[in-house]
Amino acid sequence: MLKTEFTETFGIKHPILCGGMTGVGTADLIAAVANAGALGLLTALTPGSPELLSKEIQRCQSMTDQPFGINLTILPTIVPVPYDEYRQVIAESGVKIVETAGSNPAPHMEAFKAAGIKVIHKATSVRHAIKAESIGVDAISIDGFECAGHPGDDDIPGLILIPAAVRQLTIPVIASGGIADGQGLAAALALGASAVNMGTRFIATTEAPVHENVKQQIVKNNELATQIVFREFNNTSRVARNSISEEIARLSREPGATFADVAHLASGLRGREEVLQKGNMEDGMWWASQAQGLIHEVASCQEVVDTIMNDAEAIIRGMQAQLIA
Numbered sequence: 001m002l003k004t005e006f007t008e009t010f011g012i013k014h015p016i017l018c019g020g021m022t023g024v025g026t027a028d029l030i031a032a033v034a035n036a037g038a039l040g041l042l043t044a045l046t047p048g049s050p051e052l053l054s055k056e057i058q059r060c061q062s063m064t065d066q067p068f069g070i071n072l073t074i075l076p077t078i079v080p081v082p083y084d085e086y087r088q089v090i091a092e093s094g095v096k097i098v099e100t101a102g103s104n105p106a107p108h109m110e111a112f113k114a115a116g117i118k119v120i121h122k123a124t125s126v127r128h129a130i131k132a133e134s135i136g137v138d139a140i141s142i143d144g145f146e147c148a149g150h151p152g153d154d155d156i157p158g159l160i161l162i163p164a165a166v167r168q169l170t171i172p173v174i175a176s177g178g179i180a181d182g183q184g185l186a187a188a189l190a191l192g193a194s195a196v197n198m199g200t201r202f203i204a205t206t207e208a209p210v211h212e213n214v215k216q217q218i219v220k221n222n223e224l225a226t227q228i229v230f231r232e233f234n235n236t237s238r239v240a241r242n243s244i245s246e247e248i249a250r251l252s253r254e255p256g257a258t259f260a261d262v263a264h265l266a267s268g269l270r271g272r273e274e275v276l277q278k279g280n281m282e283d284g285m286w287w288a289s290q291a292q293g294l295i296h297e298v299a300s301c302q303e304v305v306d307t308i309m310n311d312a313e314a315i316i317r318g319m320q321a322q323l324i325a
């Protein structure tokens, strides 16, 4: 067992989180993560409406008696998202942990605090983390440049970003991006973090609700199999490299290109339907990180968590025994 500020503050057995993942973070995966003793974050917007989120939370509660959380990703969208209604569903659900991401969670903090909810904010820079701490979040998940999803525009990898955040914050820091094994957990703890957040590792699990081809592709891929896209459109994203991501990158470099030129390729719906659900790996854009280079098998969430914990503990003990003169 590893006891950290995170496990103590949030009442979670192990210092491991499964971050919010659109199209992946459903009750099936999140309940399995919770039953394995880690903190899973159900993705609020994936069910499609506040009413459907309420049902999905109940489905998750029926599959585990362990704590889990909700990821609320707040991003500007063409069709407005009823964030206040999502927030109300979360506040009334009995769930006590929320992960916010995308934008400053300030408009939601009062309601979450009133409901006794602890807030983890995911940031990609120390300055945004400091801002989130100042408005009262309980922990920061700091996503380095290695991560899947939105790494921001500073391009600072975890080896620098994690200790830089730890030094400037007083609340617990969760290391995120490029972590998939016990070595990563031991290293993150050495850098001053009190837990690790993983996305890509949890896709290659038996319980993840995606096509088997996606899981096998992650196992097959190495650390080179990602691509940065949309930087030209101020929405820098790290996705799995495939013929679609390469075509997006090519079209984006054309003089005067706008997002409209790549929208048909970049559609999140297309990626979820063609890749995540049907397993057509070259027919859409999908998200994965450099951590693919560290993932060598599909395993259950319990096996993933147990292996990481056992390996991290062995590394920490071994280093103490072998390296200290």
Ligand SMILES: Cc1cc2nc3c(=O)[nH]c(=O)nc-3n(C[C@H](O)[C@H](O)[C@H](O)COP(=O)(O)O)c2cc1C
Binding pocket: 018, 019, 020, 021, 022, 024, 043, 071, 073, 100, 101, 102, 122, 143, 146, 147, 148, 149, 150, 176, 177, 178, 179, 197, 198, 199, 200, 201, 203, 286, 287, 288, 289, 290, 291
């Ligand atoms: C398929 C996929 C979908 C994701 N969707 C979201 C999302 O909707 N909201 C969010 O805050 N982060 C999202 N992320 C980012 C993860 O929560 C996490 O921060 C990231 O995967 C960590 O990097 P790693 O993949 O190297 O572990 C997503 C990641 C993946 C792989």
